[in-house]
Amino acid sequence: IDMEVIHKEFVPPGQTVNAVFYVEILTRLRKRIAHVRPAIVNNWRLHHDNAPSHTAFRVVEYLAQHKVAMLPQPPYSSDLAPPDFFLFPRIKSTLKGKHHASVEALQEAVTRELNSIPVQVFPEAYENWKTRWRQCVDAEGHYFEKV
Known part of the structure; x- marks a missing residue:
């Protein structure tokens, strides 16, 4: 894939x-x-x-x-979607503490970070997503501790 x-x-x-x-x-x-x-x-x-x-x-x-x-x-499962547990935290950690002169400069930094994600980490994120889904199913859609 x-x-x-x-x-x-x-x-x-x-x-x-x-x-x-x-x-x-x-x-x-x-x-x-x-x-x-x-x-x-x-x-x-x-x-x-x-x-x-x-x-x-x-x-x-x-x-x-x-x-x-x-x-x-499911409700109460906000960290189930890959952007929430994979992309957004990665971008936030990279950009944390950095000042950007404009919205455009910030957007360029985010774009660079997205483009720099090695293709090798996507299968790992996919496996993480499947694990989260299994945990959610096991918890019958109720709240569960994060992976």
């Missing part, structure tokens, strides 16, 4: 991430997948948390229309 960050977006200052905006992001994500992974464009899964913008009818309808399977996200 090829594993890498294939798409990232920054929310513009002042933009609320609502269902309409999220569908726009998903549309761009689908186009990116079609470009870099055409073999899976009609057969991929999305794992996101239960934020209102992610669970809105408009989003669920969009994903259904485009045959994107959503992986369930």
